Amino acid sequence: MPSEPPAALRRPRLTPAVADTRRAVRESLADLPPGHATSDAATPAAAPLVLVAPLVLVALSGGPDSLALAAATAFEAPRLGLRAGAVVIDHGLQADSGAVAQNAARAASDLGLDPVLVKRVGVGDAGGPEAAARAARYAALDAAAERLGAAAVLLGHSLDDQAETVLLGIARGSGTLSIAGMAAVTGLYRRPLLGLRRAVLAQACGDQGLAPWHDPHNDDERFARVRVRRSILPLLERDLDGGVIEALARTAAIAREDAEALDHMVDEVAEDLTELADGGCSLPVAGLAANPAALRHRLIRLVAHSQFGASISRAQTLDVARLVTAWHGQGPVHLPGIRVERTAGRIVFTAAPTIAEE
DSSP, rough: OOOOGGGGGSOOOOOHHHHHHHHHHHHTTTTTTTEEEEEOOGGGGSOOOOEEEEEEEEESSSSHHHHHHHHHHHHHHGGTOOOOEEEEEEOOTTTTHHHHHHHHHHHHHHOOSSSSSEEEEOOOTTTTTHHHHHOOOOOOHHHHHHTTOSSSEEEEOEEEEEEHHHHHHHTTTTOHHHHTTOOOOTTEEEETTTTSOOOHHHHHHHHOOOOOOOOGGGOTSSSHHHHOOOOOHHHHHHHHSSOHHHHHHHHHHHHHHHHHHHHHHHHHHHHHHOOOEEEEEEHHHHHHHHHHHHHHHHHHHHHHHHHHHHOOOOOHHHHHHHHHHSSSSOOOOEEEEEEEEETTTTTEEEEOOOTTEE
């Protein structure tokens, strides 16, 4: 009877957590085209063909979520005809951040990911520490993806992260898209693990003998997300008989479907209603009034953003909408860089004159 191989040579047991993580990655990457044969020789007909596989990059912090993602991607990508690498972002916000980044990079290499980049970034203070770190991180990921020609960048956000995002969006009253949480795909970025709980990802790491890093910032209650994670969600889970995290994630999915449908509809309506002119554009009062408030408000925001590059608030949107729904001869509405007024049955948007022009 053959003896059992040494532990170091055994394949990790395929546990439910590992299987779920791999399945999520496989489904997320299934639509990417596999590698194709090519030759870079001067006479391709005489040269051997080389298989060129698209590259996917894992944004790896070394924490349980991204480490489970890296392991699953390293397993699944070659089976889909893809190459898999990793980018480790060192924010420099902790004394040992460089060592943490190098440890994460070694873990990625041990999993078979290649290339593995470590990018040190400078974090400003615009918008607060969380927003500033996020902006620096995404800028570095964008640059790495462009440099390497990556087909996708994979992020390790979990179902718990989605629930936290939705709850924060509700608290801030920041609209449907905020309640819709994070999209599974946003341009180059993909979030394969949005359907899996954080505990499942930690279990997947343990089942594969992986040793994740635990970010002390995840225990720092100066951050709103940490307070939601450690205090508010556990309270809701306890007092509402559980299932809150899954319910918030379902709310996100429904809100995103509705928001995407409305955005598609408003694009079609805008094509019919918008009339361009020198220095601005206009929309017919009757056309705006005939549409539901959700579409009317989206039309106003779309015109402000597409024609003038302005992102306007809910209050500013309602000020413009009152030129349609509560018209009593009031004067123009002044938005950042835009003047909006009602004239001859139309809502006219024009660039606001500068001081020098006035």
